[in-house]
Amino acid sequence: MIRVLVVDDEALVRTGFTHILNAADDIQAVAAVPGGQAVASVRELRPDVVLLDIRMPDVDGLTILAELRRTPDCPVVAMLTTFDTDEYVEAALRSGAAGFLLKDTDPQQLPYLIRTLAEGGTVLSSQVTRAVVDGYLSQAVHEPHAARLVDQLSRRERGVLLLMAEGLSNTDIGDRMHLSTGTVKGHVSAVFEKLGVDNRVQAALIAERSGLLRPPEDGGAR
Known part of the structure; x- marks a missing residue:
């Protein structure tokens, strides 16, 4: 309940x-x-x-x-x-x-x-x-700094961050990535620590500011 x-x-x-x-x-x-x-x-x-x-x-x-x-x-x-x-x-x-x-x-x-x-x-x-x-984004973390923060993440942690930014719960992230909920919680904690945030909204905003959520321009020529 x-x-x-x-x-x-x-x-x-x-x-x-x-x-x-x-x-x-x-x-x-x-x-x-x-x-x-x-x-x-x-x-x-x-x-x-x-x-x-x-x-x-x-x-x-x-x-x-x-x-x-x-x-x-x-x-x-x-x-x-x-x-x-x-x-x-x-x-x-x-x-x-x-x-x-x-x-x-x-x-x-x-x-x-x-x-x-x-x-x-x-x-x-x-x-x-x-x-x-x-x-909020324009006044929060500048793009280069946000990109450096996201670069600290492992490939799997970036995947977790992307799904967090979509608003998915730990359970849904686990289903999507074929991971246990406990494993997802561990990755979420690591993402928070590396980005210096304490909630998913802030993490998602840094992800967007870094460019992680934007598709590559001109077929990936970015």
């Missing part, structure tokens, strides 16, 4: 997410709370996944994310937003958010996205504007 905590300042949003999640056989919404109760609820309930509103009146979602990242056994945290452009998205990426969901995400897709997060995958709503990610 995947245990999920929903953190949002709007009661209607909390109720809606709770009903959708509890309708899935393998997911339980253990609580739905406003921002002020988020950290205490995580410590008490030990959820696997936290859906955290990025903008709340009582406490900023980024402040909560930063505090959760400092706690032992931090759960996977995905940010909720009503905006397809948000100036806070870049800061959340840097702070270790594992994904972004719009609050109007298709209810039928939500359980799948939660499973992906719980298995270590990356979730970025298709409606989150590309400009936001491009803005």
Whole structure:
């Protein structure tokens, strides 16, 4: 059972997410709370996944994310937003958010996205504007440095990084590469260490910045 905590300042949003999640056989919404109760609820309930509103009146979602990242056994945290452009998205990426969901995400897709997060995958709503990610990339790691970081990876680690960038979970990566989940976890840890990142979103962004995700130009004459 995947245990999920929903953190949002709007009661209607909390109720809606709770009903959708509890309708899935393998997911339980253990609580739905406003921002002020988020950290205490995580410590008490030990959820696997936290859906955290990025903008709340009582406490900023980024402040909560930063505090959760400092706690032992931090759960996977995905940010909720009503905006397809948000100036806070870049800061959340840097702070270790594992994904972004719009609050109007298709209810039928939500359980799948939660499973992906719980298995270590990356979730970025298709409606989150590309400009936001491009803005992060332009200010993050410059192309030559990103390429040097990726060059440290073994061939298999690069393969794992490519599949992480597609948003695949450890289980899905293992199926694709014919590896055990434990072996994939080891490769993921090695990729994080060599790239100097602590989550899949940051790793995927460095992979893209390095050119690893772009097809060769002019038939490979690059």
